[in-house]
Amino acid sequence: MVFFRILSLISILASSTALACTRGEYCIDESSWQLGIALGVGVKTNPLVDGDDIPLVLLPDIAWYAEKAYFDNGELGYQWLSQQKFSFETFINLERESAYFSFLHPANFLVPSNGSTNSVAPDKPDSSDIVDSPDNEIINTERSFSIDDVASRKWAINGGIRGHYFLSNGEWQLSFQQDISNVHQGQQAGVQYKHRWLWHDFRFGISLGVDWKSARLIDYYYGVSVRDTELKELHFKGEAGWQPYISLQAQQPINENWSWLANIGYRRLPQSLTGSPLVEKNNILNAFLGVAYRFD
Secondary structure, eight states, rough: OHHHHHHHHHHHHHHOOOOOGGSSSSSOOEEEEEEEEEEEEEEEOOOOOTTOEEEOOOEEEEEEESSSSEEETEEEEEEEEEEEEEEEEEEEEEEEGGGOOTTTTGGGTTTTTTTOOOOOOOOOOOOGGEEETOOOOEETTSOOGGGSSSSOOOOEEEEEEEEEEEOOSEEEEEEEEEEESSOOEEEEEEEEEEEEEETTTTEEEEEEEEEOHHHHHHHHHHHHTTTTTTTTOOBBBOOOEEEEEEEEEEEEEESEEEEEEEEEEEOOOOOHHHHHTOOOOSEEEEEEEEEEOOOO
């Protein structure tokens, strides 16, 4: 059943040919590929115990747009409605949550297709159990559990819907995603506002949003049970939670193909997730500074 659901979605997408200009600063000619690459210095932090931070040095940007169908950095979609003020699309993509458990996950290397970066502070245990780090992260040293010692977390495939409402220099997005691969059978929903400024040839943008993730999704990736260890004191059941985030982007062209590029993002993790012995940080940070090249 899962295979046929995925196959049917792909066949729908391939049968017709996302309006390229609605998803970014640059327009893409219909039925053509957009190829780009960013080179620089950056990092995306990993909130998991013994999880490796992801170095951001070489980031490919791969997209293809037809009249309605599109592929954008790992997301395959179809835009059903495209108007001056509104647009609406369905899409499939890889679950990004599994990227923290697998260094080679595409989400760690491709430019995000939707511009997102990833609030409640975790419960404070007794003072003898915590270590205060410079950025006020709270780490429970007695209940830490390395991701090297847990069962494998599989990659899931999401099917989703997304709506856009366009303003003169801004955009609202509302989205919902469902695991269609039966890995965790969870859901996630999000609301985001993006605003852009243009001063001469300097572009600046800000994105503010919040994602809700279901208990099944959080428990599958961050829960600890008999699949991981028989020590009951380490067991943890994840619950649904909200993750607010903010990101800033800046870009200035150098010439027709090259441009300076910088971005920084912050995502706050909920108590329903940070209580897991697999998690040692209550936030995710990402930053990048470099140059981008767009192939003709």
